[in-house]
Amino acid sequence: MSKANLYSYESFVSEYYDYLPPVAGRQDLDFYLDVARTQGDPILELGCGTGRVLLPVAQAGHRITGLDLSESMLARCRAKLENGPAQVRERVQLAHGDMTDFDLGETFRLITIHFRPFQHLLAVEQQLGCLRCAHHHLAPGGKLLVDFFQTDARRMHDPVFTKESSPYPEVMLPDGRKLRLTERVAAFHRAEQCNDVELIYNVTHPDGRSERLVFAFTVRYFFRFEVEHLLARCGFRVVELFGNYDRSPLRDDSPEMIFIAEKQGS
Ligand SMILES: C[S@@+](CC[C@H](N)C(=O)[O-])C[C@H]1O[C@@H](n2cnc3c(N)ncnc32)[C@H](O)[C@@H]1O
The missing domain is CATH 2.20.25 (N-terminal domain of TfIIb)
Structure with a gap:
């Protein structure tokens, strides 16, 4: 199923992505920078797209790897990196790959999946594949951050x-x-x-x-306890759950479900 979605991301989407009001107007960056600061390097972002979050995280001094299935979204990210300072470029690795099945041969302190890439994974096997790969790529005590819209x-x-x-x-x-x-x-x-x-x-x-x-x-679309069960099946314990980027708790009218989960076991 992700192949069908990939098709679309390969087209005009990457060209306009950064200018779309629901993308440009997102208020999530300070939250992600704060989590990166608390959790430390190195960081892996799954579904990094055009680098909307990845680049500011690298500019803040963090070593970060971005993985995405879409060559054209990655090309936008790469172009922005090439036009920026060399010190930032040196902190960034980009990889073309599928977040349901990848092996980067290293471990990370923090893995992030933000602004809905996980909601492109339609089949439970894809969702489990992604969470198992994330678990495998986390160092002991490492954390996974993943967001969803709260289903209306x-x-x-x-x-x-x-x-x-x-x-x-x-x-x-x-x-x-x-x-x-x-x-x-x-x-x-x-x-x-x-x-x-x-x-x-x-x-x-x-x-x-x-x-x-x-x-x-x-x-x-996902529901809160479905996500908690998926995470538990793949060796994660939810340590924080927010309903928005201001760190408010999940409520009936919260727009988001933002999970921070800790890796259990080895
Ligand atoms: C809405 S964009 C989010 C991009 C970025 N995380 C952000 O916050 O702006 C979703 C991204 O997920 C990527 N994606 C979708 N399915 C994927 C998969 N199976 N593996 C890796 N990336 C995937 C898409 O190519 C796209 O770049």
């Missing part, structure tokens, strides 16, 4: 979400293109615990030409 029950069935809507403002890209992101749920699959989703990139070029690019993918 209405988004599991309500036809209102199948209508294309635009909760985001239009943004201007540095080259003068304008981007308006709209979204819809294309299909609900409650028995499989996932939705087919479309993110629609409405692009207006400086010459007035317009384009409509559709990023269609399937997102797996």
Whole structure:
């Protein structure tokens, strides 16, 4: 299943990713920097994408490896690294790979999976594969940080979400293109615990030409105790659980579920 999602990430997505309002407007960076400072190096980020978080973590002085399945997302990250200071570049390793099955031949103090890569893993075997690989790559006492959106029950069935809507403002890209992101749920699959989703990139070029690019993918939704059980099956103990990046506890209306889990055993 991750292959289908990879297809989409290989296309126009990497080009626009950093400018998308739900990406550019995320308030998670201070939280991740704080966890990196507390837990220490080296760090492995699974699904690092364009380096939105990886690069600031490296700029803060940490040694970090980023792994991603998408060559084009990694190419964006690499280009940003090459245009930045050499000291930062020296602290970063990038690897092309699948987070459900990888072997980097080293261990880390902290492994992070942020802004939903884990929710691209549709099958339980993929989820277990990822957590087992993470366990294998953690040093004793190492920690795993993984985030999810807290599932909104209405988004599991309500036809209102199948209508294309635009909760985001239009943004201007540095080259003068304008981007308006709209979204819809294309299909609900409650028995499989996932939705087919479309993110629609409405692009207006400086010459007035317009384009409509559709990023269609399937997102797996999770529940709190399901995640706790998955982590326990793979040798982790949850040590912290937050409902948002301000470290507030998980509540009914929390937008996020952010787990920090400690490796148990060897
Ligand atoms: C929403 S982006 C998040 C990127 C980055 N972590 C951030 O915070 O901006 C999801 C990323 O997960 C990657 N991804 C999806 N499935 C993956 C897999 N099986 N193995 C590695 N990376 C994967 C995608 O290529 C994409 O770069």
